[in-house]
Amino acid sequence: MSQRRPNRSTANIAEEDDDLALDEAVKECVRYIFYREGNKTPFKRADIVKHLSTTCQTPSGDVNTVISRANQILKKIYGYKLVQIASKSGNQFIVILNEECESLHSSNSDSSHRRLLTAALMHIYMTGGAVKEDEMWKFLAEAGLLEENNHTGRKILTNTFTKQLYLHYFKVGEGDLAKNMFEWGQRATEEVPKLFLLQKMAKAFDKQPDHWCEQYKEATEEPMGE
Known part of the structure; x- marks a missing residue:
């Protein structure tokens, strides 16, 4: 005797479609952020909105959620994070490392x-x-x-x-x-990290980093990246 499959309501189907669309928008947002990270130049929220609107038709009301989830992925998986900064043209984003570095990560390969x-x-x-x-x-x-x-x-x-x-x-x-x-x-x-620079300075002059008392105090009191 065959079993009757439970009916899926139109509302449930629509909700699943919305979740899939949101997931796709988050992935696209991560890709776009990595693209912008390549040249290290700042970008605006409006740039993200325009890109998501073009590629995923993401409603403007979902953009904050998409950016927040994309930032979580950047931190957890790739070790980067979005930072909002103030500028003359308004608030902008930059992408930075979310961990201590052993060298500067400028996009310049020279x-x-x-x-x-x-x-x-x-x-x-x-x-x-x-x-x-x-x-x-x-x-x-x-x-x-x-x-x-x-x-x-x-x-x-x-x-x-x-x-x-x-x-x-x-x-x-x-x-x-x-x-x-x-x-x-x-x-x-x-x-x-200022301590990174101070350690390079100490190595060059065969000194301990705390040889420069004021700079060492500032470097060791510097808050760690979240």
Whole structure:
């Protein structure tokens, strides 16, 4: 005797379809975030909304849920996380590592450029604040990392790493008193452990990290990534 299959209500079927659509939107959101992570440039919530609307027809009311679930996957599986930052054009997102790093993870594959960034961040950190542009060029030249008139190399700092938010390059003053400065960018603040830089400094000078008392105190009191 055959058994009658239980009826599935239209509401149940619709609910299952919604769940599948939401799961697909989360996967697409993760893919999009990884795509944007590749060039390290910030992006807006509106960019995610537009992409999900185009690829998955995701309703705008579901976007916050999709982003939240995508962020959970980024943290749990891939070791990344979304961080919201403030900018002149409004709130934006950047994708950063959610774990301690042993090297800088700039998208630039040139090791000399990564060494340049490490040195620049270290110089700012050890100085204790923003560094004048001229002083930065002098330091990098003396360190043998950037020749004095290497304007192409300078653009790596003033353009590439500034767009990626590892560095903040800005002007203070007006007229003849104007000067350009470097300080840590928002990505560096979120992603680069100060203790990592201090340990590299200690190794270079055959010292213990706590040799620099003020910097060591700041580095060891730095909150760990969540």
